[in-house]
Amino acid sequence: MKNTMNNTFLLYTLLSAQILTASDICAQNIHSKKWKDIAYKQPIEWYASDEASAIADSVLKYQMPNGGWPKNQEWHVGADQAYMQKCREEGIGSTFDNNATTSEMKFLCRMYNSKKDKRYRTAFIHGLEYILKAQYANGGWPQFFPARKGRSVAYSSHITFNDGAMTNILKLLENISDxxxxxxxxxxxxxxxxxxxxxYKRGVQCILDCQYKQDGKLTVWCQQHDENTLLPAPARAYELKSLSGHGETVDILQFLMSIPNPSDSICRSIKSAVEWLKKSAIxxxxxxxxxxSEGRTDIRPVYKKGAPDIWARFYSIETGKPIFCDRDGIAKASIEEIGYERxxxxxxYGSSPQKIIDAYKDWLERNGYTDSEQQ
Structure with a gap:
């Protein structure tokens, strides 16, 4: 009997030594993850760890004086020191591009809830004040605030839907105010x-105001819109002012469709955009x-009857047809007409609008539309 008890205890000890907590597992894999996965997708108990505190120290250290953060920094791996120094010297670098600022704020919120360290709350409030200050009177937000200098990056002052800049801010503000x-x-x-x-309310209205009208009919959105006229605006040389097919339009519609008890203007916006997506499918x-012929991997569109619908990245604001562009900034009608590199x-091309179309019927039913209105 004694030997049985000893064996049972030994087995229990060995098994216990092999059991890892969620925090242990996260700690083992932390450096292989992207920053946004660290910022707000970890198990809640991980944010109480020493490892999380060390990362938080870096996030606090590199918050810009105006309250924002630079983009593309993997804080859990290490900041780009040269870029951070440039940002501090120029006073430009705070941005909403690529989840910057909003992701740091989400992280600090979780850190404060776990640690109750006042520094995290102070930095979060400073970030919120930065967001409020950066908003235009018309409700939009630029990609960078203050805007970057130079002709090649003039688009940084435009109202930016690209990479979820506007919708990330609006979701955060909604959660804060609600x-x-x-x-x-x-x-x-x-x-x-x-x-x-x-x-938040001004931002939602800005989205509605930016929706482009083609021949008097509401369509969709561009990557970015002029901060004064609200019209589609260009960004990089190969990103012409155009209508977004599988990019920003999908992100905006997901956001608008998540709003409870939507107004008539929001409903009209959604219905018009979905109709445009259906008509613009390839x-x-x-x-x-x-x-x-040179042995390089290349791509080309090929006819295949019954293939699932796809959409172009950009559509002409004049014709509504797909457009493609090289670094020369000249629109082409087919992807074969631009160079290999671009x-x-x-x-x-992409298929993401299909998930909007698939969710559309449920959205209509949730908001009380009849069968005839669902056609």
Missing amino acids: GNTIYDKLNIPDTLKTKAHEA KDTVIEKYND RNGYRW
Whole structure:
């Protein structure tokens, strides 16, 4: 009997030694993850760890004086020191591009809830004040605030839907002003919550105001819009002012369709955009990879009857037809007309609008539309 008990105890000890907590597992894999996965997708207990505190020290250290953060920094791996120094010297670098600023704020919120360190709350509030200050009177937000200098990056002042810049901000403001449990623990002053709510409402209205009208009919959105006229605006040389097919339009529609009790203007916006997506789908086509005459992997559209619908990245604001562009800034009607580098260095086609179309019927039913209105 004694030997049995000893064996059982030994087995229990060995098994216990092999059991890892969620935090242990995260710690083992932390450096292989992207920053946004660290910022707000870890198990909640991980944010109480020493490892999380060390990362938080870096996030606090590199917050810009105006309250924002630079983009493309993997804080859990290490900041780009040369770029950070340039940002501090020029006073330009705070941005909403590529999840910057909003991801750091989400991280600090979780850190504060776990650690109750006042530094995290202070930095979060400073970030919120930065967001409110960066908003234009028309409700939009630029990619960078203050805007970057130079002709080649003039688009940084445009109202930016690209990479979820606007929608990331709006989701955060909505959670803050609506008393979401995670953010409510920060005890944000009521005056700031009110400002966040008003900024949110202006932002939603800006989205509606930016929706492009083609021949008097609402269509969709561009990557970015002029901060004064609200019209589609260009960005990099190969990103002409155009209508977004599988990019920003999908992100915006996902956001608008998540709004409870949507107004008539929001409903009209959604219905018009979905109708445009349905009409703009490219049918019976797949994007095929093949080896060209030089042995390089290339792509080309190929006819395939019954293939799932796909959409172009950009559509002409004049004709509504797909357009493609090289670094020379000249629009082409087909992907074969642009050079190898850009043809294979950009995602010119995608299928993401299908998930909007698939969710559309449920959205209509949730909002009380009849069968005839669903056609």
